[in-house]
Amino acid sequence: MSSSAQHQSSDKATNYYVPSQSIWPIVGAVGLFLMALGAAMWIADGAAQYSWLLFFGAVIIVFMLFGWFGNVITESMTGLYSAQMDRSFRQGMSWFIFSEVMFFLAFFGALFYARMIAVPWLGGAGNNGMTHELLWPEFVAHWPLVTTPDGTTTTAMPWQGLPLMNTVILLVSSVTLHYGHVSLEKGRRTETKLGLGLTVLLGIIFLVLQVEEYIHAYQEMGLTLSSGLYGNTFFLLTGFHGLHVTLGTIILFVLFCRVLKGHFTPAQHFGFQAGSWYWHFVDVVWLCLFVFVYIL
Amino acid sequence: MSTDAAINTGVSDDAHEHHDHKPSGFFARWVLTTNHKDIGSLYLLFSFAMFLTGGAMAMVIRAELFQPGLQLVEPNFFNQMTTVHGLIMVFGAVMPAFVGLANWMIPVMIGAPDMALPRMNNWSFWILPFAFSLMLMTLFMEGGGPNFGWTFYAPLSTKYSPDSTAVFVFAVHLMGISSIMGAINVIVTIVNLRAPGMTMMKLPLFVWTWLITAFLLIAVMPVLAGAVTMVLTDKYFGTSFFDAAGGGDPVMFQHIFWFFGHPEVYIMILPSFGIISAIIPTFSRKPLFGYASMVYATASIAGLSFLVWAHHMFTTGMPVAAELFFMYCTMLISVPTGVKVFNWVATMWRGSLTFEVPMLFAIAFIVLFTIGGFSGLMLAITPVDFQYHDTYFVVAHFHYVLVSGAIFSIMAASYYWLPKWTGYMYDDYLAKWHFWCSLISVNILFFPMHFLGLAGMPRRIPDYALQFANVNAVVSIGGFAFGLSQLIFLVVVIKCMRGKGERASAKPWEGAEGLEWEMPSPAPYHTHTTPPEIK
Numbered sequence: 001m002s003s004s005a006q007h008q009s010s011d012k013a014t015n016y017y018v019p020s021q022s023i024w025p026i027v028g029a030v031g032l033f034l035m036a037l038g039a040a041m042w043i044a045d046g047a048a049q050y051s052w053l054l055f056f057g058a059v060i061i062v063f064m065l066f067g068w069f070g071n072v073i074t075e076s077m078t079g080l081y082s083a084q085m086d087r088s089f090r091q092g093m094s095w096f097i098f099s100e101v102m103f104f105l106a107f108f109g110a111l112f113y114a115r116m117i118a119v120p121w122l123g124g125a126g127n128n129g130m131t132h133e134l135l136w137p138e139f140v141a142h143w144p145l146v147t148t149p150d151g152t153t154t155t156a157m158p159w160q161g162l163p164l165m166n167t168v169i170l171l172v173s174s175v176t177l178h179y180g181h182v183s184l185e186k187g188r189r190t191e192t193k194l195g196l197g198l199t200v201l202l203g204i205i206f207l208v209l210q211v212e213e214y215i216h217a218y219q220e221m222g223l224t225l226s227s228g229l230y231g232n233t234f235f236l237l238t239g240f241h242g243l244h245v246t247l248g249t250i251i252l253f254v255l256f257c258r259v260l261k262g263h264f265t266p267a268q269h270f271g272f273q274a275g276s277w278y279w280h281f282v283d284v285v286w287l288c289l290f291v292f293v294y295i296l
Numbered sequence: 297m298s299t300d301a302a303i304n305t306g307v308s309d310d311a312h313e314h315h316d317h318k319p320s321g322f323f324a325r326w327v328l329t330t331n332h333k334d335i336g337s338l339y340l341l342f343s344f345a346m347f348l349t350g351g352a353m354a355m356v357i358r359a360e361l362f363q364p365g366l367q368l369v370e371p372n373f374f375n376q377m378t379t380v381h382g383l384i385m386v387f388g389a390v391m392p393a394f395v396g397l398a399n400w401m402i403p404v405m406i407g408a409p410d411m412a413l414p415r416m417n418n419w420s421f422w423i424l425p426f427a428f429s430l431m432l433m434t435l436f437m438e439g440g441g442p443n444f445g446w447t448f449y450a451p452l453s454t455k456y457s458p459d460s461t462a463v464f465v466f467a468v469h470l471m472g473i474s475s476i477m478g479a480i481n482v483i484v485t486i487v488n489l490r491a492p493g494m495t496m497m498k499l500p501l502f503v504w505t506w507l508i509t510a511f512l513l514i515a516v517m518p519v520l521a522g523a524v525t526m527v528l529t530d531k532y533f534g535t536s537f538f539d540a541a542g543g544g545d546p547v548m549f550q551h552i553f554w555f556f557g558h559p560e561v562y563i564m565i566l567p568s569f570g571i572i573s574a575i576i577p578t579f580s581r582k583p584l585f586g587y588a589s590m591v592y593a594t595a596s597i598a599g600l601s602f603l604v605w606a607h608h609m610f611t612t613g614m615p616v617a618a619e620l621f622f623m624y625c626t627m628l629i630s631v632p633t634g635v636k637v638f639n640w641v642a643t644m645w646r647g648s649l650t651f652e653v654p655m656l657f658a659i660a661f662i663v664l665f666t667i668g669g670f671s672g673l674m675l676a677i678t679p680v681d682f683q684y685h686d687t688y689f690v691v692a693h694f695h696y697v698l699v700s701g702a703i704f705s706i707m708a709a710s711y712y713w714l715p716k717w718t719g720y721m722y723d724d725y726l727a728k729w730h731f732w733c734s735l736i737s738v739n740i741l742f743f744p745m746h747f748l749g750l751a752g753m754p755r756r757i758p759d760y761a762l763q764f765a766n767v768n769a770v771v772s773i774g775g776f777a778f779g780l781s782q783l784i785f786l787v788v789v790i791k792c793m794r795g796k797g798e799r800a801s802a803k804p805w806e807g808a809e810g811l812e813w814e815m816p817s818p819a820p821y822h823t824h825t826t827p828p829e830i831k
Contacts, residue, residue: 015825016489018410021319021328025419032473033426036466040430043532044462068415088412088484095480099518106522106552110537118545126615135540150541226534229543236529 017080024068031060073263073271086270093274097281100244104285107240111233111292115143119229122149148228155221157234159294162213166206167290170245173202174283177252181276187266189259196256199279203249210242237293244282251275318821327422330414332399333819335421337717339396340710342424344789346388347703349432351779353381358775360758364765374758375443376435382446386564387471388428390698393706394567395420395478398506400717402482404812404819405500407491407828412484420478427470434460434467445756447557450538450549454530461531465524472517479513482506491811493830497588500810504591505570508598512559512566515602520556523549547612554605562601565697566594568665568705569636572658574810575712576640579655580647581807586639593632600629610681619678626676630669637666652805653727657708660735661701668696671746686756689749695742699778707734707785715800718792719818726788733781740774 038053075081123141124132132139136149144156157163180195214235217223225235255275258264264272319325329335356377360368369377399417403410411417434441437460444452453461486499486507499507526549529535536542538549569590577584584590606614606622640662649655671693675681684690707730714722744767749755753764760768791797803813815823 016409018414018822019330021324021330022415022418023328025415026327026422028419029422029426032423032470033430036426036430036470037463040462040466043528044459084488087488091484091488092413092416092480095483095514096476099476099480099514102515103518103522106519106526106555109519109552109555110522110526110548113548113551114537114543114545118540118548119543121545122540122543145543148536148542152542225529226536229536232529232535232537232542232544236525236535 016082016084017075019071019075022068022071024064024071027060027064027067031057031064033057034060073258076268076270077263086268089270089274093277097277100281104237104240104288107233107237108288108292111237114145114229114233119143119145143230145228145230152228154223154227154231156230157213157217157221157223157294159290162209162216163290163294166209166213167286169202169206169209170283170286173199173206174280176202177276177279181272184259184264184269184272185266189262192259192264193256196252196259200249200252200256203245203252203279206245207242207249210238210245234293237289241282241285241289244285248275248279248282251278328418330410330418331821332403332411332414332417333717333821335411335417336396336398336400338421339392339399339424342421343389343391343393343396344786346384346392346428348782348786350381350384350389351782353377353384354775355779357381358772361760361768362772363769364760364762366759369758371758372440372443375445375756376441378756379442379445379448380431380435383431383442384428385698386446386560387468387475388424388431390564390702390706391475392424394506394509394564395475395482397502397567397571397706397709397713398478398482401713401812402485402503402506403489404815404823405503405810406486406489406494407811407824407830408485408489409822409825409827411481412489413481416477417481420474420481423470423474427467427474430463430467430470434458434463437463447553448524448527449553450527450530450546453527454538457531462528465528468524469521472521475513475517479510479517482510483514486510491824491827491830497591498830500570501573501584501587501590501594502567502570505566505573505594508594509563509566512563512598512601516556516559516563519552520560523552523556526552547609550609550612551606554608555602557608558605559598559601561694561697562597564702565665566598568661568702569594571705571709571712572640572661575654575658575708576643576662578712578805578808579650579652579658580644581649582643582647583809584639585642585645586635589635590639593635596632597629600625600632604629607676607681610678611685623676623678627673630673633669637662637669648807652711653722653724653731654708654712654805656728656731656735657704657711660731661704661708664696664700664704664738668693668701671696684749686754687749688745688753688755691755692742692745692749695745699742700738704734707731710785710789712805713812714789714792715804716812716817716819718795719800719816720792720795721798721800721804722788722792723797726784726791730781730784730788733784734778737774737777737781741771741778742774744771744774 034057035054036057038050038055038057041047042050042054120126120141121128121131122136122139125141139149140147146156147153176195176198178195180192180199183189183191183195223231223234225231252275255272258271263269319329326334326338329338356369357374360366360374399411402408431441437458439458439460441458441460442448442453442464444457448457448464486503490499526535526537530537530539530544535544537544538546540546573584573590603625604622606618607626610619610622651659671689675684675690675693711722711727714720748764748767748771751764753760800817802816804817805813811824811828812819814828
């Protein structure tokens with residue numbers, strides 16, 4: 001690699017852009033550290049000052065995201081990125097979503113294992129007759145598990161009503177987002193704004209209804225995080241999904257602001273695409289939730 | 297902050313990348329870096345520091361076990377040592393060492409200017425020191441650090457765990473975030489940044505094995521995150537995932553954990569296969585025998601790794617059909633692994649062998665890893681596993697594959713590429729001492745453990761029955777010797793880094809092939825700024 005060869009190459013637009021040093025990763029690492037330390041100590045110790053540490057870490061992360069994405073956007077708009085760079089971003093985002101799928105799979109796996117194996121065995125299925133006799137002979141295996149082996153009772157969340165409405169809302173939001181995406185590709189900015197704005201709105205409505213559902217569960221149905229395996233899987237699955245909807249809504253809102261600033265072109269709009277993929281993924285997770293947590 | 301602001305604008309000084317100048321100043325060079333070679337060095341140095349830290353804990357364990365009876369430490373502290381030793385060696389030593397090698401070598405080997413996402417690469421690394429600070433911090437907290445084994449089985453990690461468990465959980469989360477981002481970077485780099493003409497089936501095997509490893513990482517690290525999250529909620533938020541009283545099942549923890557854990561085992565050995573597949577041909581002066589079969593074997597091992605997790609749980613009372621399924625799937629893995637060992641031996645067959653230190657470690661790897669593989673086959677047999685389960689036989693097995701397997705391959709890789717990294721040859725005399733001391737002591741350390749296990753000595757217990765005393769004393773002596781031997785390696789590395797020794801040529805190994813040997817030693821700060829044409 002002689003230096004003359006490198007100077008020649010600098011004229012070519014196809015060169016892969018390698019950024020110079022950046023402050024943002026270390027800021028992000030410090031932010032994550034403070035969040036982890038704050039959350040862990042808050043949970044383990046209960047002292048309120050640790051919640052401030054968590055909050056402070058989160059502020060640093062938000063600051064880092066603004067700075068980091070700001071750099072990336074500036075670089076992109078000054079034309080430093082090639083089609084190859086775009087592919088790197090796309091592939092990176094796809095693998096990130098795959099990792100999210102596997103995260104949810106762990107909780108779905110717990111749900112399936114409990115329903116198909118753990119609860120029936122506690123009720124004496126297979127060769128577990130003695131388990132049943134010796135531990136909780138009164139226990140009857142059934143799903144939803146509204147009475148746990150140690151006698152905690154709760155009620156199951158019906159799928160009609162709020163959950164069904166939320167399903168419709170999320171499905172419609174995927175359509176409006178796709179509409180915005182197609183409009184962007186055709187260069188119709190007004191329709192893009194409309195589609196994206198509606199999606200953000202639907203996301204917020206979904207979250208409000210979900211909070212409503214949680215309040216209802218806690219106050220009227222006696223369904224809480226600690227009411228046995230049904231409550232555990234219900235709240236962790238819908239809760240982590242809700243966190244992802246929150247994140248997705250924020251992402252889409254940022255994209256909306258960027259569309260207002262005139263950021264994307266029909267040819268180059270990776271940011272929009274990534275946000276859209278993320279939203280559709282969150283939507284698919286909800287469909288699985290609706291079928292396996294609510295209906296079946 | 298003013299200098300930082302000037303640095304992080306990124307755009308204005310993009311001309312920077314066309315010079316070969318390293319950034320000046322420690323902070324700018326090492327903390328803000330986006331250079332794959334610097335980040336690779338950071339990973340490697342960090343992993344070595346962790347190797348010595350985890351090693352020190354192993355010394356505490358072996359000192360306590362030198363004689364029967366409680367000698368030096370409290371049982372609770374002993375448990376913390378076994379736990380943190382395991383966690384540090386897995387997540388702090390072996391995995392970061394492989395990521396460091398990937399960072400250094402993959403862009404160089406495939407003709408890429410850097411990793412695909414260089415800033416994220418920096419983030420992946422710098423999360424790690426914070427994560428391990430959290431992990432080590434727990435040892436000084438009230439009630440002590442994690443004492444439930446690195447596998448953190450419920451209810452040991454839920455009902456009976458120390459107050460610091462939440463810190464452990466979030467430390468694991470940080471490690472997972474770091475690993476996933478590192479793995480995404482590796483995959484995207486290999487898929488998207490290969491030089492023109494570098495087709496998939498021309499990739500060096502180290503690159504292939506890392507591609508598959510990265511896939512495994514992205515697939516299973518999130519499952520580990522799920523497992524620790526359920527431990528957290530079970531302990532602090534009243535859930536009962538792993539508590540039968542609420543409808544859960546402690547065995548479910550083991551299923552979730554080992555669904556992560558078994559692919560994790562291959563995450564820690566597949567890159568070794570790539571390293572050995574680079575070194576054996578070089579010093580045999582022959583191309584690798586059966587390149588394509590090596591690729592397919594690696595992929596098969598990775599695929600099978602998702603179907604064998606419950607062989608860690610034969611004694612938990614699973615239905616017989618499940619035990620048989622997992623037994624046969626496990627045994628099936630020996631087929632692609634056998635293909636690999638056969639290919640390495642066939643590569644050496646009638647080659648012009650020389651025995652430089654990387655080759656010595658590589659040959660030791662083949663022999664000792666195979667021993668570990670055979671004891672793995674023994675453990676795979678369900679009925680006999682009932683005898684071996686949770687004994688020192690298991691400890692012997694996984695230390696053969698991880699220490700004389702993974703760690704030996706990392707040593708081999710270090711000696712092989714140190715001239716390329718530093719520009720200086722290692723001290724051959726000291727390196728040979730390091731090899732022979734390690735080889736002899738590692739066998740004194742781990743081989744007798746097989747007999748201890750077969751005779752029924754349980755693992756993770758600070759005391760033992762009197763009849764195990766002599767063998768344990770021998771094992772401990774082997775342990776201390778192995779630990780001390782690694783200090784020789786420390787000296788060798790420091791000498792290379794400080795430029796003591798012979799200057800290395802661009803290609804110090806006569807039989808070596810690959811793009812990394814076509815550039816000067818040490819490798820320039822920026823390489824392949826223009827992609828090379830591969831014929």
